[in-house]
Amino acid sequence: MRRPSWDDYFIEMARLVAARSTCPRRQVGAVLVRDNRLVATGYNGSVRGAPHCDEAGCLLVRQGERESCVRTVHAELNALLQCAVTGVSSQGATLISTDFPCVHCAKAIVQAGVRRVVYLSEYPDPNSAAVFAEGGVEVLRAVPRAEGGYRLVRGAPSEESGTSETPG
Ligand SMILES: [Zn+2]
Ligand SMILES: [Zn+2]
Secondary structure, X not given: OOOOOHHHHHHHHHHHXXXXXXXXXXXXXXXXXXXXXXXEEEEOEEOOOOOOHHHHOOOEEEEOOEEEEOOEEOHHHHHHHHHHHHOOOOOOOEEEEOOOOOHHHXXXXXXXXXXXXXXXXXXXXXXXHHHHHHHOOEEEEEEEOOOOOEEEXXXXXXXXXXXXXXXX
């Protein structure tokens, strides 16, 4: 029996949370953790009361090179907003997300006092990386191990290669 590390445990939890997403373009999950305890969870989905992407279709807006769905509240922001709803502090927490946060979420993450971000996918956003660097947030990529579980590599995804092997 292989007992998962705390990081592996919460990374797998973020992946499970992502499965609740209602946007077919991209399913993202985030968990907020402090002292190895779950503080909040979030996935990308519609604003309360509004139709979901999987019912009404995505609301696509071209932003520079990319076309994005703007119907949803992002997973990372939803996790932080869950703290606002339940009255739990996000100060000093770690945010674990299946995707590298966008610049809007990055700003909210810094402002909410989150100290550490762990992400899985290599979706580069140099603006987010700058926000985290300036805000003093530690950024780590979770890289799957062949034998199962993840190892954490410091750094944001890089624009050129799509990888983030930037050493600490
Ligand atoms: Zn959508
Ligand atoms: Zn976002």
